[in-house]
Amino acid sequence: MTSLLRGAAFITGAGSGIGQYTAYAFARYGVRQLALCDVRPEALEQTSNDLKQNYPDVELLNIQMDASKEDEVNSAVDQTVKKFSRLDIAINNAGIGGEARTDQLEFERWRKVMSINLDGVWLCQRAQIRQMLKQEPLDPLPRGNRGVIVNVASMLGLVASAPGTPAVAYTASKHGVMGLTKTDATMYASRGIRINAMCPGYIATPLLQTATAAGAMAAEVAKVPQKRLGEMEEVADAITFLASPMSSFMAGHGLAVDGGYTCQ
Structure with missing residues (x-):
């Protein structure tokens, strides 16, 4: 298979789910130097x-690494x-996650969601940008770059959570990730960093899958035009596209991989 990706890659939340499948996809598509980060060492070992x-x-x-801890984030990038x-x-x-409506949500839980989902992304992105600014592109500009960053937001960074499945803290944090992505993408695009x-x-x-099997998500999944859950591999493949030269003229974009949900 032709190698789409080159260089050293860094993935947070790599112990399970989308992060884990992204690690598999990166290895499949050419990455040969891979840093795997997660707060759970046993999960990292499995990946x-x-x-x-x-x-x-x-x-x-x-x-x-705990993404909400500044010293741990900086150390991870340094390592x-x-x-x-x-x-x-x-x-x-x-x-x-942060599943609750505002009148039922404790401030402590709000802050925890924000500290990981938004503060953590900013801390990681800051450390990554600082490093990328120091290095020369692997390939010539304009299609080459000093580095590529992909922030995993959510379709709930583009739309509101449904009244039947309220997630105010999660939704707010993911909208914040989109604002961060757009702002830094425009700030650093001319310096050879794509975000x-x-x-x-x-x-x-x-x-x-557990929530769906229990019936908690059945009504929401029924709203998806493709009438199914997406596969983790499908998201990982889309992340690979954003990380590759195939998306070289994309910056500040939020790519929805949602079976058409946000089109409605």
């Missing part, structure tokens, strides 16, 4: 073992650069 078995030529770096000499692709995927966002819809992660 790492799968990659070693299927892609033994990929050089791996496992980093236990990546120390091992691989540069940072070419960064996927800021770590996040948590975009992935906006998944209802995806068959373990958590959502």
Whole structure:
């Protein structure tokens, strides 16, 4: 298979779900230097073992990291650069849910969602931009770049959560990720750094599959024009596109992979 991707990549939330499948996709499409970050070391080990078995030529770096902790984020990027000499692709995927309406939501929970979903993305993006500004492009401009960043937002960064499934903190945090993505994309595009966002819809992660099986999400899934949950591999493939030269004239975009949900 032709290699779409080059250089060293960095993925947060790589221990499961979309982050894990993105790691698999990156190895499949050409990345041979991969830093895997997650707050759960045992989950990282599972992803790492799968990659070693299927892609033994990929050089791996496992980093236990809490995206909401400034020192841990900065250390993770430093470790990546120390091992691989540069940072070419960064996927800021770590996040948590925040399912509640405003009158039922405690401030402590609001702050936790924001600290991981929004503060964490900003902390990661800041450290990544600082490194990317120091390095020369792997390939010539304009299609080459100093680095590519993809922030995993959500279709709820583009639209409101439905009244039947309220998620005010999560939705607000993902709208914040979109604002951050757009602002920094315009700020750093002329300096050779591309920043975009992935906006998944209802995806068959373990958590959502459980909720759907219990009937909690049946009405929402029925609203998806394709009448199904998306697969994690489908999101990972779209992230690969945003990370590759195939999207070289895209900046500040929120790419919805949602089966048509946000078109309605």
